Amino acid sequence: MNRELADEQITSREERRMSVARELEGRRALVTGGTKGVGKAVVSLLLEAGARVLTTARAPPEHPGSEEFVEADITTAEGCNTLVEAVRTRLGGIDLIVHVVGGSSAQAGGFAALDDEEWARELNLNLFPAVRIDRALLPSMIAQRSGVIVHVTSIQSRLPLPEATMAYAAAKAALSNYSKALSKEVSPKGVRVVRVSPGWIETEAATALVERVSREAGVDQDGGRKLIMESLGGIPLGRPCSPREVAELIGFLVSPRASAITGTEYVIDGGTVPVA
Structure with a gap:
């Protein structure tokens, strides 16, 4: 690929990115x-x-x-x-x-x-x-x-x-x-x-829920988060969105x-x- 064509493709990608950014x-x-x-x-x-x-x-x-x-x-x-x-x-x-x-x-x-x-x-x-x-x-x-x-x-x-x-x-x-x-x-x-x-979703309210569940179950916050995920049947991704x-x-x-x-x-x- 020559330099001129490469520059054109880079410019095209940048234009598309800017177009999406203010779409x-x-x-x-x-x-x-x-x-x-x-x-x-x-x-x-x-x-x-x-x-x-x-x-x-x-x-x-x-x-x-x-x-x-x-x-x-x-x-x-x-x-x-x-x-x-x-x-x-x-x-x-x-x-x-x-x-x-x-x-x-x-x-x-x-x-x-x-x-x-x-x-x-x-x-x-x-x-x-x-x-x-x-x-x-x-x-x-x-x-x-x-x-x-x-x-x-x-x-x-x-x-x-x-x-x-x-x-x-x-x-x-x-x-x-x-x-x-x-x-x-x-x-x-x-x-x-x-x-x-x-x-x-890990919102402010979800964080408060983790803290409450952890406190009630006598575990740390990682443990509380795991308990919530288990109550949902598990999250294959391993974390909330x-x-x-x-x-x-x-x-x-x-x-x-x-x-x-x-x-x-x-x-x-x-x-x-x-x-x-």
């Missing part, structure tokens, strides 16, 4: 639950890719960055309305929606520990925010015949842990089913809808590189689920 330039994005964990990592990645990002949580971020922020409790209809209005007034429309908000506060004890209030709490956190926000913002996406919605589900929708997260798992399964149905309706109208299903790894997958799915992908679910769990 979301000018896109307007909403990330729910974007101040911690996976949500924070998604916000950071979208900003790096050139998007204008608005995010929300119940309390402001400790270290705000370039993103715009709306304080709202989107487990309520009123909070969702507040967020939707902020999207319209601040961003003037929407191109990307990433629903990260979710979680569980249920105590251990199986089905008997889950009263009506706990079931309602899990559904209001893990299902209804996506339903309400999509319903409000999708018409503008359909009108412009473009947009991407990502619903962050969980491997617990297919691998539930009954001791403490039965209601959470059921809510995430409902979110996954809703997402698939929505994709069938709106994909022909130019809007892609995809799901990302993480396993155990990082928030950034999940964000990288989401960043690809909302990008033009994934323009033919819709209606499907991407599992990122280090191999936890035996059969995808």
